[in-house]
Amino acid sequence: MEGLQKMFQSCVSGDFIPKVFILCGNFSSKNVTTDLEMDAYRGLSLPLFVWPCTVLTCVADNFTALGDLIVSFPRINHYSHFLFIPGPNDPWSSDLLPRRPIPSTFTQRLSNKIAHAVFGSNPCRIKFMGQEIVVFREDLMAKMVRNLVGVKPDLESADLKKYVRLALNFQYGPVTDSPE
8 A cells, every 4th residue: 555655656746637547456465264274165166155254344445545545646537547467376266267347246345436437357358549459467477487397406596597498498499507
């Protein structure tokens, strides 16, 4: 929230109001439930009335706080559109693509405050200034490294870009670490 506030402030002070802000999830920096609850609910498409109240209230309150922040910048609220794309670890998401938009249970108070709020699926296709743009939020590098055969066990200090390059070139022959 502090980073968004600084960005909005610099837009207003620089007299540059963007037409669109695209906000991609994950929309919570902390787990909204305990690890045990998340394990029970992860990957399942449960009705909202089955979820613990902490999930509903915490996420809805965070979206309300985001709405309050946007409303505090009237020019941005009036002229800009906000597109919200769910992330892979949001509590309502599943592992299947496309991911559904953020449920209105969480966003109703935000929608009432912001003039132009749109909640899209993941991936989402938009048309902007005559161009079609696809917005897709996924942690692809982590998935590629996770599924790579022959990765060194010490990934803490490894150069992940090197392993992604090796994964993409794996089909052309054996992978070696020595320069040719």
